[in-house]
Amino acid sequence: MDGDGLRQLGHRAVDLAFDHLEGRPGYRSVPPELRRLLQDAPLPEAGQPVADILERVATQVLPYPMGNASPRFFAWVNSPPAPVGVLGDLLAAAMNPACTFGDHADVYVERCAVRWLSELVGFGGGTGLLTSGGSMASLTCIAAARHRAARQDGWDVRADGLQGGHAPLSLYVSEDGHNCLRKAAELLGLGSRAVRLVPMDGEFRMDVGALAAMLAADRAAGWRPFCVAASAGTTNTGAIDPLDELVDLCAAEGLWLHVDGAYGAFAALDPEVAPRLAALGRADSLALDPHKWLQVPLECGCALVRDAELLRAAFTMVPPYLRDVEGRPGFDEYGFQQTRGFRALKLWMGLQEAGRSGCAEMVMRHRRLARHLEGLLGSAPDFEVVAPVTLSVVCFRHAPAGLDAGAVDDLQRAVASAVQAGGEAYLTSSVLGGRPVLRACILHRDTSEDDIAALVDVVRRAGRALASA
């Protein structure tokens, strides 16, 4: 292996990776001719030297990133990778185990990392497994909820599917609940009409009174409510649904409480937010995304379910050729995937490097920066903050004097596009209460108050340029 200089090329690859991380490049659009070259290139007939391929990566791929390495990237819910996690991915790829079952280190490392996550957010107990992300984590958890509901009603959803003429199952999600919850309902055969959208209160949280009324009305109309999928941090505003009240309501109504904590559950590490997330310790299931706030390189989600045997009952199916092995039950009995990558290594390494206090400090710093941005916008006459700042998302509108409401609406998307094209910062627009807004999410470990001030300045300049165009 060393004869062809692959080890040296490996060093070059590590240098490229760390140059990229240190350079913290922002988004750069791919020139049209390169776009064609990358997308339409034919597969070479003959193998190519690795040195040439690496050079192509250096000149054609690395210079055109999505931009989340930059501390001025404020879009969606994307962090840069922790460098230690990049090393974890390299080492995991070198080992390349099928992290499913067996008496090998990867299985134990995943069990440990999942337990650490559960302890970090105060879920505690139960079982869990790593997934590709928050969407797969919620799908896994809601499959368990569906299994329990059918079992309670005396039928077997794995054998019968949803074909047996039972009362239709309904799932309750706030209007700002992530679209993965609706996709999960579709994939699980419930259909998106079974996803009942619960109105939100003035703080963009699920309105528990409205939920109670919907449950009663739906039951009267023949539905079989089975699960509430609450948000511990919505993507749009970072709102945390009233989990205390929901946990009690679900217990009283015999419903499964799933919490989508993909973005926000790690805020449990911040004493200021922890009381609002204390009910995670009583939820039936929880979806987490260490590849968001914990800076674990993509992909790394985690499904936690309190009733381990129930999750196993929802998924276990072991073919004869996989029975006589060490280390059963394996992760394949708790989720859909059989052959699984060693995602746990980058997570396990990252959690050790940061420690509980490092994770907590990052969450608290990002929340402080979000409040700093809120303060800057709140004291400026040409901006308005349009949602409470709970986590690290700030939703706002740029409203220069002299524009009517329609023009201000149009300005938000135009400003987001102009900022993106300008390359100094990156943020996106969204819609809140039916109106376009700008949305900045702070998740980069190096974002500073200067970067926050720069964002406000960039948005203002973009607004001015659009007004004078």
Ligand SMILES: Cc1ncc(COP(=O)(O)O)c(C=O)c1O
């Ligand atoms: C609140 C929330 N839930 C779920 C998801 C989906 O997670 P993933 O993209 O990792 O599948 C996201 C992604 O941004 C999210 O913000």
